[in-house]
Amino acid sequence: MIYGGDIITPILMGIMLGGLYALIALGLSLVFGVMRLINLAHGDFVVMGSYIGYALMRNFGIDPILGLIISIPVMFVLGFFIQKYLMGRAFAIASEIPLIIAFGISLIIQNAHQIIWTPLSRALNTPYSHMSFHIGERQFPVSYLLDFVAGILIMLFLRWFLKRTYLGMAITAASQDKRVAQLMGINTGRVYGYAFAIAMVSAAIAGVFLGMTFPFTPTSGISFLTIAFGTVVIGGLGSMLGTFIGGIILGVVQTIGGYLFGPASQMLLVYIIVLVILAIRPQGLFGK
Amino acid sequence: MHKIDNEVMLKIEHIDVFHGTFQALWDVSIEVRKGEMLALIGANTSGKTTLLDTISGLLHPARGRIEFQGVDISRMDPYEIVSLGITQVPEGRCIFPEMTVIDNLVIGSYCGAARKRKDENLKKVFEHFPKLKERQKQVAKTLSGGEQQMLAIGRGLMSDPKLMLIDEMSLGLAPIVIDEIFKALKSIKEKGITILFVEQNVKRTLQEAERAYILENGRVALSGTTEELREEDKVKKAYFGVEVCET
Ligand SMILES: Nc1ncnc2c1ncn2[C@@H]1O[C@H](COP(=O)(O)OP(=O)(O)O)[C@@H](O)[C@H]1O
Ligand SMILES: [Mg+2]
Numbered sequence: 001m002i003y004g005g006d007i008i009t010p011i012l013m014g015i016m017l018g019g020l021y022a023l024i025a026l027g028l029s030l031v032f033g034v035m036r037l038i039n040l041a042h043g044d045f046v047v048m049g050s051y052i053g054y055a056l057m058r059n060f061g062i063d064p065i066l067g068l069i070i071s072i073p074v075m076f077v078l079g080f081f082i083q084k085y086l087m088g089r090a091f092a093i094a095s096e097i098p099l100i101i102a103f104g105i106s107l108i109i110q111n112a113h114q115i116i117w118t119p120l121s122r123a124l125n126t127p128y129s130h131m132s133f134h135i136g137e138r139q140f141p142v143s144y145l146l147d148f149v150a151g152i153l154i155m156l157f158l159r160w161f162l163k164r165t166y167l168g169m170a171i172t173a174a175s176q177d178k179r180v181a182q183l184m185g186i187n188t189g190r191v192y193g194y195a196f197a198i199a200m201v202s203a204a205i206a207g208v209f210l211g212m213t214f215p216f217t218p219t220s221g222i223s224f225l226t227i228a229f230g231t232v233v234i235g236g237l238g239s240m241l242g243t244f245i246g247g248i249i250l251g252v253v254q255t256i257g258g259y260l261f262g263p264a265s266q267m268l269l270v271y272i273i274v275l276v277i278l279a280i281r282p283q284g285l286f287g288k
Numbered sequence: 289m290h291k292i293d294n295e296v297m298l299k300i301e302h303i304d305v306f307h308g309t310f311q312a313l314w315d316v317s318i319e320v321r322k323g324e325m326l327a328l329i330g331a332n333t334s335g336k337t338t339l340l341d342t343i344s345g346l347l348h349p350a351r352g353r354i355e356f357q358g359v360d361i362s363r364m365d366p367y368e369i370v371s372l373g374i375t376q377v378p379e380g381r382c383i384f385p386e387m388t389v390i391d392n393l394v395i396g397s398y399c400g401a402a403r404k405r406k407d408e409n410l411k412k413v414f415e416h417f418p419k420l421k422e423r424q425k426q427v428a429k430t431l432s433g434g435e436q437q438m439l440a441i442g443r444g445l446m447s448d449p450k451l452m453l454i455d456e457m458s459l460g461l462a463p464i465v466i467d468e469i470f471k472a473l474k475s476i477k478e479k480g481i482t483i484l485f486v487e488q489n490v491k492r493t494l495q496e497a498e499r500a501y502i503l504e505n506g507r508v509a510l511s512g513t514t515e516e517l518r519e520e521d522k523v524k525k526a527y528f529g530v531e532v533c534e535t
Contacts, residue, residue, distance in 0.1 A: 166403065169395050173384060180382045183344060185370030185399030185447055 009138050010259040014252030016144035019151025020213060022247025023206040024224050025231035026158060027199030029243040032232070034175040034195040036095070037087065040102040043225030044109040045200055049075065049207020050216045051113060054122050064124045064208045071204045079200030080193040087196065088189055106221065113218030124211035143212045150209050154202060155244040161198075162240065171195045230274045236287025245286060249273075297322040297482055298343070298374075298451060303352030303362075305335075305342050312338040313506045315352070320451065320484050325477050327493045327514070328486045330503035336486040337379055339503070340453045344376045345369040356451070371399045373450035377457065379486075381440040385429035389420055392428050392439055396446030405448055412479070413442040416472045434465035438472070445476065452476070454485040458492070470496050494518050 028042045039045075052071040053064035062070075082105070090097040129143040162168040174181040174188045174195075181188055210216065210224065227250065235246020250270055257269030277285065298320035305313040312335045320326050330336045341347045343354060345366040354362040361369055375396075383392050393413060397406045414421040417438040423431060428439060437457050444452055454473075458466045473496075477483055487493040493500065494514045502510040502523070510520060517523050 163391075166394075166398055169387075169391065170398055172387070173395050176384050176386070177382060179346065180378060180384075182346060182366040183370070183376045183378055183382075184395055184443070185367045185375075185402075187365070187367040 007256065007259060010255035011252055012135060012138065013140065013144060014255035015248055016140065016148040016251070017213075017255065018248030018251025019148030019244075020144075020206070020209055020247070021227050021231050021250050022151040022244040023147070023154055023202065023209060025228040025235070025243050025247055026154060026240060027202040027206070028225075028228045029232050029235070029237050029240070030158070030195060030202070031199045032237045033239075034171055035083075035087070035091070035098075035192055037098050037102065039199070040099065040225065041106040041109060041221075042199070042203060042228060043221030043223070044106045044113075045075070045203035045221075046207045046210060046224050047113065047216055047218070047221045048109055049204035050124065050211035050220075051117060051122075051207075052204065053124050053208045053211055054117075057124060057126075063126060064211065068205060068208060071208075072201050075200040075204040076197045079197035082200075083193040083196035084189070088192060110218050110221060117218060119217055119219075121215040121217045122211070123215040124208065126212060129212040141213075143209070147209050147213055150205065151244060151247065154205060155240050158198075158202070159240045167191070167194060171198075230270055232284070233274050234277055234285060236284025239284075239286050242284060242286030246284065249285075295322040296320070297357060298484075299355040300339075300343070301352050301355070303342065303349035303354065305338055305347055305349050307338070307347075311506065313342070313349075316503075316506070316508055317352075318501055318508065318511075320482060321499075323477070323480065323482055324499060325473070325483045325485070325497050327497035327500040328484060328503060329488070329490055329493055329500055330486075331488060334503045335506040336503060337455055338506075340376055340455050340484075340486060343369075343374060343453060367399065370447055371401070373448070374453065375444040375447045375449035375451075376453040377440045377444040377455065379455035379459070381433075381436045383428045383431075383436055383439050383443065385427070387428055388424070389426055389428055389431070389439055390424040392443050393420070393424075393446050396443035397448070399447050402446060402448040406446070409446050409448060413445050416445070416476060417442055434461050434469070437461060437465075437469060441469070441472070441476075445481075449481060451482045451484065454483065456486055456488065458487060458489060466492070490523070494523075 024046055028039055031037055031039045049071060053067050056062040056067035056070060057064050086101055087098045090101050131142045132139045133142055133145060162172050170181065170186045170191045171194065173184060174186060174191045178188055231246040231250050232243060234249050235242035253273050254266050254270050258266030296319050300316060300318040302315050302317055303313055304311060304315060316339065328336055328339065338347065342349055345361065345364050349362050353360055356372055356374060359372065361372065393410060394406065397403050397409060419435055420438055420442055423435065428436065431439060457469060473483060494517060497514050499513050500511065500517055501508055510517065510522060
């Protein structure tokens with residue numbers, strides 16, 4: 001990204017972009033918070049969401065945001081069964097096995113995407129995502145605004161869901177103390193399934209907004225996993241609000257880095273900040 | 289003293305329970321009668337928690353069976369057992385420290401039918417423990433030890449239990465607080481909930497319960513009504529420090 005003019009523009013861009021980063025990271029944060037699993041396939045699930053949106057748009061002319069009506073249930077069911085039949089069983093053997101399985105899933109998804117979509121880069125081009133809007137004199141792509149709004153809405157929804165619904169409270173309880181959750185009559189196996197399913201749904205949503213903002217390829221998942229990691233390290237794993245603020249910080253640091261040092265090294269400043277936070281506050285700025 | 293209904297509610301028959309390869313319970317048989325307040329007494333590591341966890345379905349017996357109201361529950365999962373009406377108030381309270389008091393209580397009503405009776409049960413809990421009502425908006429970790437124990441019991445009540453298992457509730461609490469909680473348990477019992485509670489303090493427990501089982505190294509060493517047990521030489525000797533003359 002190249003910005004002309006003052007530093008306010010990159011800051012505003014960064015805040016909006018941060019909404020997308022938060023959206024990408026929420027599912028990673030949720031799964032870690034509940035199951036203590038670093039889901040290495042999360043970035044690929046996000047890209048899968050982008051490709052589903054792409055397929056629906058290209059083959060049936062469905063708007064990618066509308067297409068979520070189809071992809072959300074698909075990803076929900078897929079997530080539930082991945083947890084129930086793969087991760088859940090693997091956890092019963094040893095806690096590091098699910099990590100390896102997640103890595104395997106990541107490779108399978110990447111290769112499936114290569115076969116189906118070729119390594120060419122794709123994008124979700126809609127009539128509105130390339131329009132621009134103004135804040136004062138400054139002009140921004142509409143897709144960035146959508147990223148920010150979606151990030152806030154999904155974060156608020158997840159916060160409400162985890163605090164105010166029985167299933168959400170059960171997920172929270174199981175993440176805090178599995179044994180006691182079981183004693184409360186919570187079927188923890190099923191609750192883990194739902195948590196994974198919800199993380200997949202958030203990945204599907206993230207994928208659509210990602211695809212409207214940046215082009216993607218079958219291997220893009222890795223870079224978005226990295227961004228999600230950074231977001232979660234800054235914000236703290238397991239906290240939805242923390243993850244959101246982490247995303248904003250990461251977005252702003254990246255765009256300011258680009259503004260100061262040029263686009264080639266914009267991520268450098270991000271990684272330095274991530275390392276510094278890991279060193280002085282490994283639980284993240286908002287983690288407990 | 290209330291008349292004890294003699295119907296057996298929970299029947300544990302000759303169970304052996306293992307933690308991995310370590311056998312913690314040996315041929316344990318226990319009966320809990322409907323409406324009673326039954327105590328399980330035993331020193332540290334005698335297997336009390338293991339027994340409660342086996343009833344709750346966190347552990348399964350290698351041999352023997354557990355029957356609750358005529359249903360074999362020895363292979364069931366914990367959530368199935370809770371929905372049948374057995375709740376456990378775990379050792380060390382184990383409330384959710386970051387959640388509010390009210391949320392801790394609500395999570396107790398997670399299981400099936402209890403959700404529909406949430407408001408009704410909440411009212412009952414607040415009748416038994418008025419302090420919880422005052423503090424319902426507080427984060428649970430800010431409660432005192434005694435209040436946390438009340439919350440743990442209240443949370444158990446929210447599942448609408450028929451049988452309540454309570455593990456070492458008096459641990460670390462002042463005698464006056466223990467009195468208060470025992471008083472609440474009595475009124476919970478009056479409402480028709482059967483109580484099986486676990487304690488290390490023999491003297492106190494024999495005052496509060498109607499019947500008791502004494503567990504030693506994973507086996508039932510003695511059982512009977514508390515009057516009988518108080519007179520039992522072995523109990524006097526082992527727990528009250530009274531020298532009994534052998535004649
Ligand atoms: N998870 C476990 N793994 C191995 N051994 C255990 C485990 N839990 C308890 N034990 C052992 O089982 C025995 C009974 O423990 P427990 O039921 O906790 O006793 P109590 O509740 O009476 O103090 C003890 O010897 C204890 O060391
Ligand atoms: Mg114990």
